[in-house]
Amino acid sequence: MKQTPAVKTQNLTKRFGRHMAVNDVDLEIYSGQVYGLIGPNGAGKTTLIRMLTTAEDASSGEIYIGGEKLRSDRPQPHIKRQLGYLPDDYPLYDDLSVWDYLDYFARLYDLRGRQRQRRLQEVLELVNLEHKRRSRITSLSRGMKQRLGLARTILHNPTLLLLDEPVSGLDPIARQQFREVIKTLQSVGMTILISSHVLSDLAELCTAIGIMELGFLVESAPLEELYQRLSRQQIWISTQDDSQQVAAWLSQSAKVEGIEQARAGVLKMQFSGSQAEAAALLRSLVQSGFSVYDFRCVQDSLEDIFFKVGHQQSS
Structure with a gap:
């Protein structure tokens, strides 16, 4: 009932x-x-x-x-x-x-x-x-x-x-x-x-x-x-290597898009894979010789969702 x-x-x-x-x-x-x-x-x-x-x-x-x-x-x-x-x-x-x-x-x-x-x-x-x-x-x-x-x-x-x-x-x-x-x-x-x-x-x-x-x-x-339904997963990577080289390597992954340099030595990107696939991405980064000292997976916040819905309504 x-x-x-x-x-x-x-x-x-x-x-x-x-x-x-x-x-x-x-x-x-x-x-x-x-x-x-x-x-x-x-x-x-x-x-x-x-x-x-x-x-x-x-x-x-x-x-x-x-x-x-x-x-x-x-x-x-x-x-x-x-x-x-x-x-x-x-x-x-x-x-x-x-x-x-x-x-x-x-x-x-x-x-x-x-x-x-x-x-x-x-x-x-x-x-x-x-x-x-x-x-x-x-x-x-x-x-x-x-x-x-x-x-x-x-x-x-x-x-x-x-x-x-x-x-x-x-x-x-x-x-x-x-x-x-x-x-x-x-x-x-x-x-x-x-x-x-x-x-x-x-x-x-x-x-x-x-x-x-x-x-x-x-x-x-x-x-x-x-x-x-509306929250996207982001990955933030902090590296001691050249950010452009790291970004070029990451762009080869089908699960990665929208790579941006957040600040010096820090990249953020959209990631559509699972937790296991994120772990595999980190493992491959390290095995490829990149020096990664921070790797964080974060979800869009309620504020991000609000702005996304507002943008959809206005467009």
């Missing part, structure tokens, strides 16, 4: 006057997935997320959350309680303490008594802010504020988490801390949609990726499938 998607859209479209922000998008995200949404500014990512959160009405098309259709003519609070939404401009009340801020929102979610106290403690520990519970929000670093925003977003224990550029402007340490929280949420089965320009973070976190261009969802697939 086919699994019901946690999120599904059919022909989802949003127009602002003559501008088509989201164009006929069919999207499926399954329970437990971490789905990364990538694309340039203006591609329609934020508009799509806002429609999924019911903050923006669709011009046409349909949205299903857990198999139930979202409707604009009725409130559907039971669906909205399943959603946790962290926009890129979330509100923080700087004069409040961390605990009072979360307590305020917990009351709005109708968490009561010991349940509320227990849940506040749980989310503070999850985002590693328990030691800041009495601190004023204005004293927090940007990374701490982002984690506090995430804590507020998950207070009511949603099943679907929608994050729009949550690591924007964070330093590497703060991004790592945020990633660890997301991994924890994934481990307990939460479904997560995350939009970000930091593709290295998404490559580490996500199980599936969607790529948007000019309002269209031009790719949507499990991450491993994207790598298998």
Whole structure:
């Protein structure tokens, strides 16, 4: 029996006057997935997320959350309680303490008594802010504020988490801390949609990726499938010999193409062979008398795949 998607859209479209922000998008995200949404500014990512959160009405098309259709003519609070939404401009009340801020929102979610106290403690520990519970929000670093925003977003224990550029402007340490929280949420089965320009973070976190261009969802697939289908293998060779001679020798291999000199003494090339064939290539290089001191096989990154898909769309 086919699994019901946690999120599904059919022909989802949003127009602002003559501008088509989201164009006929069919999207499926399954329970437990971490789905990364990538694309340039203006591609329609934020508009799509806002429609999924019911903050923006669709011009046409349909949205299903857990198999139930979202409707604009009725409130559907039971669906909205399943959603946790962290926009890129979330509100923080700087004069409040961390605990009072979360307590305020917990009351709005109708968490009561010991349940509320227990849940506040749980989310503070999850985002590693328990030691800041009495601190004023204005004293927090940007990374701490982002984690506090995430804590507020998950207070009511949603099943679907929608994050729009949550690591924007964070330093590497703060991004790592945020990633660890997301991994924890994934481990307990939460479904997560995350939009970000930091593709290295998404490559580490996500199980599936969607790529948007000019309002269209031009790719949507499990991450491993994207790598298998669109990622090329490169070999980087560092040698003490004349690079042109090494390149001429390598060009005789049917598995090697696109040889370039990356820098002095270092060549990079596309390689279409297997790991065994790469090992054989290295062995032949050495047996032919070349002095090789570094030989590395690397796959195209998610960023490489993104640029490749963008180039295909524009050509």
